[in-house]
Structures are given as C-alpha cells and as structure tokens.
Amino acid sequence: MPPTNRRSTDSRFSGPLPDRIRHARRLAKLSQVGLADRVGVVPSAVAQWEGRTGTSPTVEHMVRVAKCTGVAFEWLATGRGVTVDSQLESPTIAAESFARDLFEERLLLAFRKIPQKKREKFVVWFEDFV
Known part of the structure; x- marks a missing residue:
C-alpha cells in the first residue's frame, strides 16, 4: 500500500x-x-x-x-x-x-435592471461621477 x-x-x-x-x-x-x-x-x-x-x-x-x-x-x-x-x-x-464585495454585486445587479437602451448613458454618467 x-x-x-x-x-x-x-x-x-x-x-x-x-x-x-x-x-x-x-x-x-x-x-x-x-x-x-x-x-x-x-x-x-x-x-x-x-x-x-x-x-x-x-x-x-x-x-x-x-x-x-x-x-x-x-x-x-x-x-x-x-x-x-x-x-x-x-x-x-x-x-x-466577478464582484469583489457586496457593494459591487449590488451595483451589478442594479445595472442589469437598466434597459439596454439606457445603459450607455448610465455608464458615461457613472464614469464622470467617479
């Protein structure tokens, strides 16, 4: 053995x-x-x-x-x-x-609820925000 x-x-x-x-x-x-x-x-x-x-x-x-x-x-x-x-x-x-923490996960889940047509505007706004 x-x-x-x-x-x-x-x-x-x-x-x-x-x-x-x-x-x-x-x-x-x-x-x-x-x-x-x-x-x-x-x-x-x-x-x-x-x-x-x-x-x-x-x-x-x-x-x-x-x-x-x-x-x-x-x-x-x-x-x-x-x-x-x-x-x-x-x-x-x-x-x-992958999301690194709960906040990133929440943001991703919320983002997925945004209609496809509005996502580009949101991303541009968010990039300017940060």
Whole structure:
C-alpha cells in the first residue's frame, strides 16, 4: 500500500484541503502574506485555511488560489487529479470579472435592471461621477 503522506514537492500530492492549500502556496514559492495579497484577503485568512481546525475558503477564493499558484482547481477543491496541469488553459472568465464585495454585486445587479437602451448613458454618467 502506498504511503498517504507525501512530501510537499511531490507532483501528485494529496491530503486534506488545508494541506493542499499549503502545498499549492509552497509550489508557487509564496508566503502566506504573498498568497493573501494575490487572492485579496488578509494573511490571517490564509493561516485559517491552512490550519486543520481553521475555516475553509469560499469557492471564489479557491479559484483565485488555484489561478495564482498554478495548480488545477479540481485538485485543490477535491484532491483528485494532478496537482499541476501543464495543459490547463487560461480561464474563459477572469476572476477580476466577478464582484469583489457586496457593494459591487449590488451595483451589478442594479445595472442589469437598466434597459439596454439606457445603459450607455448610465455608464458615461457613472464614469464622470467617479
């Protein structure tokens, strides 16, 4: 029976989610602070994600972790598949396309209610406003 604990440099490392997050971060040669900066969270959030009794990241944060560390999202989320997939394509939707907080989400939802004909005027007004 193969060993269940593998070194952090193994290409097919598996383990619980906190271990996979730590492994992804180390593969990318990032500190917890560096990963936090790239994902858009505070460093203590990364420490929580990597702790056995800590909190789990949201799916959006896992997408960002996978993207900025170069690991496969499926592996990060489930532990299945290969850790680093050289065949991974660029995501069709960039993480920057999603609302970053509740205010941006509310603005987007309100914008979608504007009739198509009025959207251009609204965008011009909003750009002048900010």
